Amino acid sequence: MRNLLNFLAKYNHVIVFILLESLALYLIFGADNYHNIKFYKGFRGISANIEKSVSNSRYYFGLKEVNDRLATENNVLKERLAMLTTGKEYSTWEVIDTSLGRQYCFFEGEVINNSVNRQKNYITINRGQKDGIDKDMAVISADGAVGIIVASSKNYSVAMSLLNIDMRMSARIKSNGYFGSLSWDGVNYLEASLSEIPQHVSINVGDTVETSGYSSIFPEGVMVGVISDYYSSGSDFYDISVRLSVDFKKLRHINVIGNRLLEEQTELESSFE
Amino acid sequence: MINNIIKYGLYAVILVLVQLLACNNIQFSGYINPYVYLLFILILPVDTPSWLLLLVAFLMGLIIDVFSGTFGLHAFATTFVAFIRPTVLGLIAPHDGYQSSQSGLSIGSYGFKWFLIYSSILVFVHHFVLFFLEVFRMTNFFNTFLRVLLSSIFSVLFILLFELIRRGK
Numbered sequence: 054m055r056n057l058l059n060f061l062a063k064y065n066h067v068i069v070f071i072l073l074e075s076l077a078l079y080l081i082f083g084a085d086n087y088h089n090i091k092f093y094k095g096f097r098g099i100s101a102n103i104e105k106s107v108s109n110s111r112y113y114f115g116l117k118e119v120n121d122r123l124a125t126e127n128n129v130l131k132e133r134l135a136m137l138t139t140g141k142e143y144s145t146w147e148v149i150d151t152s153l154g155r156q157y158c159f160f161e162g163e164v165i166n167n168s169v170n171r172q173k174n175y176i177t178i179n180r181g182q183k184d185g186i187d188k189d190m191a192v193i194s195a196d197g198a199v200g201i202i203v204a205s206s207k208n209y210s211v212a213m214s215l216l217n218i219d220m221r222m223s224a225r226i227k228s229n230g231y232f233g234s235l236s237w238d239g240v241n242y243l244e245a246s247l248s249e250i251p252q253h254v255s256i257n258v259g260d261t262v263e264t265s266g267y268s269s270i271f272p273e274g275v276m277v278g279v280i281s282d283y284y285s286s287g288s289d290f291y292d293i294s295v296r297l298s299v300d301f302k303k304l305r306h307i308n309v310i311g312n313r314l315l316e317e318q319t320e321l322e323s324s325f326e
Numbered sequence: 327m328i329n330n331i332i333k334y335g336l337y338a339v340i341l342v343l344v345q346l347l348a349c350n351n352i353q354f355s356g357y358i359n360p361y362v363y364l365l366f367i368l369i370l371p372v373d374t375p376s377w378l379l380l381l382v383a384f385l386m387g388l389i390i391d392v393f394s395g396t397f398g399l400h401a402f403a404t405t406f407v408a409f410i411r412p413t414v415l416g417l418i419a420p421h422d423g424y425q426s427s428q429s430g431l432s433i434g435s436y437g438f439k440w441f442l443i444y445s446s447i448l449v450f451v452h453h454f455v456l457f458f459l460e461v462f463r464m465t466n467f468f469n470t471f472l473r474v475l476l477s478s479i480f481s482v483l484f485i486l487l488f489e490l491i492r493r494g495k
Contacts, residue, residue: 066376070409073384077405080391080398081459103393107347166395168350170359172461175395211395218461239461240469 105179108165112305119305126195157272160184160309167214169242169301174214176200178307181208189270191310197276197298198222198264199307210309215277216242216301223268224277224295227261229254235262235277235295242301244281247293252285262295269318272310334370334430338386341366346393349484358473360480361400363390364452365488367408368445369430376412383408396460403456407448414447433489445485450478 061068112119162184166177180186182205192199192212200212200220213220218239224247225232233249247262260280266273281296312318345363352360367383374382387401394400415424420436433441453474461470 066380066409069377069380070405073380073405074402077384077387077398077402081402103346171396172457177395239466 105165115303115305118303122195123306156312156314158185158311158313160186160311162186162307162309164304164307165209167301167304169214169216172218172239174216174301175203176212176214176304176307178202178210178212178309179208180309181205181210183207185311186210186309187311189315190312191271191275192307193271193275193310194299194304194307196300197278198271199299199301199304201270202309214301215245215297215299222271222277223265224262225265226250226254226256226280227263227274229256232265232267233290233293243297245278245295245297247280247295248290250291250293252289252291254291256280256283256291256293258282269312269315272312330371334366337369338366342386342389342393344488345390350394358477358480360477360484361449361452361456362481362484362488364404364407364449364481365445365485367404367411368448368485369432371430372415372424379408379411380405399456399460402459403452406455407452410451411448414444418443418447432493433486434493441489442482442486446478446482449481449485450474453478453481 162180190202200214222235224235262277264271264275278295278297282294341363383404387404390400
């Protein structure tokens, strides 16, 4: 007994160390959902508020640029409107009408926290459940695909950015329709890589890469980026670098897209897995 | 004692604020993110009890975690640094040993060179644990290692800068 006590007294710091590290590991790996831990939720309110004020002041200095971008976007939309009213077909932006009405619903929002320098980047958005935002919705900006909502609270939601090494997204090459898997290797925030495109397909630098619509989260045909480089490795597939069309460093205005038929589709598909 | 608690409490608050509001927004080429808050664990007095050091380090890491949305990552890395700190201090002890005192360690305690070695070792270990735990894979080992190295250099630079300001005050 005495020996045991002596042992404990001598190595108390090792015991404290092991306890604390286990707790830390539990926090890292035990939390399978991004926002699941209770105490974290409490802090989230405080930190979201701080983030909001920091982001607001930063926003103020970028207003001119935001203005320009909105003006350009406005122009594009006006052009589209003109095309629609003149009866010309414009197929880039497809909203499919079904008997249930629109398949996709759009919400606008603002990014209040964002990072590009981590390996697992997340984006916080100032819209939450009370605005109708939920898990598994797509996030896009005027320039293209941004990420997927992974958690939402009452007022905020968090999206997994394309710049996250855990992100996998179905994307296709616009010119030939071949689809592959888009991921990020954690090196350069301007580039992602597209894999699983077979080598018999002819591709060129500058080809547009867009969402395939197969994931049922993103609608079909949302811009992702352009091919900036590719080479044939030893396997049957190309290694393709895609220059992302979204500049994640100055992301501000985003749209969230919800698929009303997502549940129906996944339910049907799951019965065949 | 009470004085010390207030003093280090104040340092902790300042360092957390500097880390969250300034350093987390510094991103050189997407590779480098300096972590200045580690200075807090570096400057605690030599005779701080090990368990207290570990606990304080854990809490410091947890605060950074909470505000940057990285579950337990920083808590793990800082606790690890606190654990090896006594060993590192032993390895690089000056000839006549440490003057056991309540006053903390600083750039002025045992010379610039000593502090540089001391902070470089601990910062490197911290970044190594942090970055590899974050990625949690061995593919791209050298890329991650490069990030560790570059970020360490910048963290040490910022820590030295902070120390110079603290001494000049």
